[in-house]
Amino acid sequence: MTREEAYDQVARIAAEHALIAQGFGGVLTIVHPDIQRQHGIEANCLYMAGQGPHPSASTQPQPSDEEQLSLPV
Template identity: 55%
Template structure:
């Protein structure tokens, strides 16, 4: 039976870089800072209500506030007064920014 050799620090660092690249490519990263990456399974992303946010953070989807706004319009079954819709959308964006601590995107600012 062959002995399994402990990987070197360089091998571990290379493995970390490969894992990070794969997770980034597949939009699995919730957060990353200081060498710590939080990877979330897509099913868990949906179950926890963070799928849209992670997709947006990875550049693969619309901002969650915009998606929420579009859903509200679709549920209403008609296009509401555009001034009211824009004001509602901006209010949602501000509310989400306050809850999450994320900057309000320029398109949401008045």
């Protein structure tokens, strides 16, 4: 097996099991499910892998109008 084939196999397995938190330019960040839960990214990883619903913005706390106005520009 070549290195390229090994990378493709690892990437396929990680994608099938919703372990990828992000990826770009040939770099994948693979995160253990327990750590995904601890950091609140499990729903997003599952969604990106086609294994869960879109993590709705309505389930995340929204900043109040005052907080939005106080953000630096």
